Amino acid sequence: MTGNSLDQHLQRYAQRTTGMRASAIRALFSVANRPEVVSLAGGMPFLNSLPLEALAVDAAQLVGEEGLVALQYGSGQGILRLREQICQVMSLEGIDAHPDDVVVTVGSQMALDLTTRIFIDPGEVILAEAPSYVGALSTFSSYQASVVHVAMDDGGLIPEALVAAIAAVQASGRRIKLLYTIPNYHNPAGVTMAAERRPVVAQICRDAGILVLEDNPYGLLGFDDKVHRALRADDADNVIYLGSFSKTFAPGLRVGWVLAPHAVREKLVLANEAATLNPPVFNQMMISRYLETYDWQSQIKAYQHTYAERRDTMLAALQQMMPAGTTWTHPTGGFYVWVTLPEGFDTAAMLPRAVTNRIAYVPGNAFYADGLGSRQMRLSFCFPTPERIVEGVRRLSDVIDAELDVMRTFGAHSPRPVGGPRSPSNDTL
Numbered sequence: 011m012t013g014n015s016l017d018q019h020l021q022r023y024a025q026r027t028t029g030m031r032a033s034a035i036r037a038l039f040s041v042a043n044r045p046e047v048v049s050l051a052g053g054m055p056f057l058n059s060l061p062l063e064a065l066a067v068d069a070a071q072l073v074g075e076e077g078l079v080a081l082q083y084g085s086g087q088g089i090l091r092l093r094e095q096i097c098q099v100m101s102l103e104g105i106d107a108h109p110d111d112v113v114v115t116v117g118s119q120m121a122l123d124l125t126t127r128i129f130i131d132p133g134e135v136i137l138a139e140a141p142s143y144v145g146a147l148s149t150f151s152s153y154q155a156s157v158v159h160v161a162m163d164d165g166g167l168i169p170e171a172l173v174a175a176i177a178a179v180q181a182s183g184r185r186i187k188l189l190y191t192i193p194n195y196h197n198p199a200g201v202t203m204a205a206e207r208r209p210v211v212a213q214i215c216r217d218a219g220i221l222v223l224e225d226n227p228y229g230l231l232g233f234d235d236k237v238h239r240a241l242r243a244d245d246a247d248n249v250i251y252l253g254s255f256s257k258t259f260a261p262g263l264r265v266g267w268v269l270a271p272h273a274v275r276e277k278l279v280l281a282n283e284a285a286t287l288n289p290p291v292f293n294q295m296m297i298s299r300y301l302e303t304y305d306w307q308s309q310i311k312a313y314q315h316t317y318a319e320r321r322d323t324m325l326a327a328l329q330q331m332m333p334a335g336t337t338w339t340h341p342t343g344g345f346y347v348w349v350t351l352p353e354g355f356d357t358a359a360m361l362p363r364a365v366t367n368r369i370a371y372v373p374g375n376a377f378y379a380d381g382l383g384s385r386q387m388r389l390s391f392c393f394p395t396p397e398r399i400v401e402g403v404r405r406l407s408d409v410i411d412a413e414l415d416v417m418r419t420f421g422a423h424s425p426r427p428v429g430g431p432r433s434p435s436n437d438t439l
């Protein structure tokens with residue numbers, strides 16, 4: 011493209027595109043995907059334990075027996091049978107829902123988009139945990155929301171910090187519409203909201219007239235046989251719940267859902283139709299068959315077992331190899347460990363050296379709307395084998411040690427300001 015036509019396009023873009031930029035790490039990740047690099051960056055589920063041959067038979071049967079429905083346009087809300095099954099899945103988390111209030115979406119990412127679309131006008135505030143999911147931050151930014159982060163600790167979102175954030179935003183005259191929270195096995199922080207905090211957080215939001223957006227793709231992937239009660243289970247009117255089959259089954263099918271208060275459901279269906287006409291019928295029917303014919307809870311157990319072993323391996327390797335002053339979270343489920351390096355580190359600046367050393371991670375600032383997180387990084391244990399995880403942590407500790415040497419000789423990096431959330435790639439999700 012010539013410079014001239016590029017300029018013309020720049021002038022044509024809608025204002026909402028200003029927050030959309032590719033991050034510098036995107037380019038690096040094309041290198042990070044080479045087999046010699048151990049990637050602790052991506053949040054890809056480890057699909058090898060899926061019953062692929064049986065699923066292939068299912069897919070063929072679906073086309074043969076119900077192809078004229080499966081390959082046709084469908085309902086903007088999603089097929090009824092699957093919505094009924096989704097209600098059964100959610101009942102494991104204490105949710106008592108009606109299929110009428112479920113809207114099937116193209117992954118929960120689309121659900122995030124639709125919810126933001128129907129609630130947020132430019133400049134309105136969304137509260138989100140510090141740090142928060144990069145894909146949500148870029149959706150929020152594309153609707154020109156203003157994200158205000160709220161502190162977490164090992165017990166998840168801190169209610170006192172939530173109260174303080176609400177007061178500060180209200181004092182500045184801005185309107186808060188949503189609290190976006192990932193209560194279970196947080197991406198990227200790896201922590202889980204304590205049971206006693208859940209009703210407190212819900213009450214604070216109700217009192218302040220703020221809707222809760224509960225994003226729960228990892229909820230069934232706990233390692234201790236425990237399923238945490240959803241915030242939605244005790245607050246049907248003020249919580250919009252997002253679920254997904256991406257982590258418990260397969261992300262390639264791109265099927266997620268929203269469970270919304272009845273009045274909101276109607277607008278969501280309209281927004282869904284405007285965006286995609288309908289979620290893919292074939293994929294919904296595949297999932298519906300899978301839930302019907304397989305022992306899907308055993309499949310989830312197999313995932314839990316795989317990920318628990320990898321979590322243990324990663325935590326042991328970190329314990330053994332990370333330098334003093336480094337801390338990390340101890341997830342009880344999900345995919346991620348959140349690592350904080352000693353004062354003076356800049357994980358974004360260090361990433362090119364890490365990739366040269368054949369190890370990739372996601373720098374912490376990707377998970378903040380305001381450029382914080384420079385000493386932090388997300389490591390995922392979901393995809394690499396335990397051997398690769400150990401090797402990855404070893405390489406990472408070499409990079410950190412070399413960086414420490416440089417810092418001792420020349421002084422610490424001055425942290426570089428980084429503006430706004432960047433467009434996520436498959437490697438950062």
Ligand code: PMP
Pocket residue numbers: 053116117118119120143145192197225227253254255256261264265266439
């Ligand atoms: N929310 C969170 C917290 C996630 O980690 C992800 C995927 N990484 C999503 C939503 C989107 O998932 P999907 O669209 O595949 O359902």
